[in-house]
Amino acid sequence: MIRISTDSTSDLDYLYKEKNIAIMPICVVLDGNMYSDGVDIFPQDIYAHVEKTGHLPKTAARNTFDYKEFFTELTKDGDTIIHLAFSSGLSTCCNCAIEAAKEVGNVYVVDTKSLSSGCGLLVMKACDLLEQGKTAEEIVAELNECVDKVQASFIVATMEYLYKGGRCSKLSSIFATALRIMPSLYLKDGKIAVGKKYMGNILKNADKYVLDTLKKHNKYDKRRVFITYTEGTDERIVQKVEDVLKANSNFDEVLRTHAGATVTCHCGKGTIGILYIDEELPSSEE
Known part of the structure; x- marks a missing residue:
């Protein structure tokens, strides 16, 4: 079976669950503590922090080890994974995901060169192509043509x-x-x-x-x-x-x-x- 995954930067809200999309939460650093986007930190927490301190929290990329664990869990039953990554021009997430994919195997990584629902558009296109019965290679090829x-x-x-x-x-x-x-x-x-x-x-x-x-x-x-x-x-x-x-x-x-x-x-x-x-x-x- 082919499974679609993406970073939490895709901003797809309710569509993650509806389309069975696996999510890798991006890290947010606030007051020296590391949080996971959409898991234990949300936009209202960011607003409250800025209002209180006058400083922005920082976002932090997941490392290769994190992606290796993520992909290993997703592929444990033999599934093929297509991961739509946050833009390599804005974060090291994509490069870390690529390195992890090489180690785990059976994982394709697409650099979306985008953020927010710009990534989400490609995630949804991947879901459309999957529903049409396309192979992993066909899906990845079409996604790469759409990135720009x-x-x-x-x-x-x-x-x-x-x-x-x-x-x-x-x-x-x-x-x-x-x-x-x-x-x-x-x-x-x-x-x-x-x-x-x-x-x-x-x-x-x-x-x-x-x-x-x-x-x-x-x-x-x-x-x-x-x-x-x-x-x-x-x-x-x-x-x-x-x-x-x-x-x-x-x-x-x-x-x-x-x-x-x-x-x-x-x-x-x-x-x-x-x-x-x-x-x-x-x-x-x-």
């Missing part, structure tokens, strides 16, 4: 977490806050880059972000789109994104999921994105 077609972007309500995480300067943060500038972030070559900037509050700009994204990435695979957002995001914003998305596209499925520890640590409360597979991604968001 994933459109993964978010709009960020505040620069606070980006500044605290070292992704922008204090001056940039102050300047952006004073002028009420909100950046969009996107994945390029497996790394986070800054895209178009919007002025005003996120409720005002949610529709612009959706329309800009659909215009730029308009050759989409209509199978599904994710609306992924951090805990605490105003429901009016989420609903507006969904309404504009449905009115201006024809996706078969529009799926909402909450962002886990990784996106929360980097972007903070009020972050929301739309993510889907596009056939022709441009080389730049600018």
Whole structure:
């Protein structure tokens, strides 16, 4: 039997259980203690820590030994594993998983070059292909062809977490806050880059972000789109994104999921994105 697994950064919420997807929790370091994303630490814990201390917790990759234990357990009954890994451009998770797979055997590792439900899109595609009766080799080949077609972007309500995480300067943060500038972030070559900037509050700009994204990435695979957002995001914003998305596209499925520890640590409360597979991604968001 073929089994699909992924890192907890895929942000698939209820779909993990529904699709029988095995999860490797990413580590979050808080006050010197190590926690497992989605097991014993959640976004609200991160918000509470930042509010109390003014400092962001750190995310930490699983090591080769952790992945070896994980894969050994999954393959003990003879199953073949296809593991969709968190971007190698953002973490050592993928490389550690590859090394562990070599030792365990019967494990394929795909570098998604993405995070959050950008990874999740490839996980769901793997599940689709599995249901179609594809072999492990066929599934992996199709996934690798799709990796660079994933459109993964978010709009960020505040620069606070980006500044605290070292992704922008204090001056940039102050300047952006004073002028009420909100950046969009996107994945390029497996790394986070800054895209178009919007002025005003996120409720005002949610529709612009959706329309800009659909215009730029308009050759989409209509199978599904994710609306992924951090805990605490105003429901009016989420609903507006969904309404504009449905009115201006024809996706078969529009799926909402909450962002886990990784996106929360980097972007903070009020972050929301739309993510889907596009056939022709441009080389730049600018």
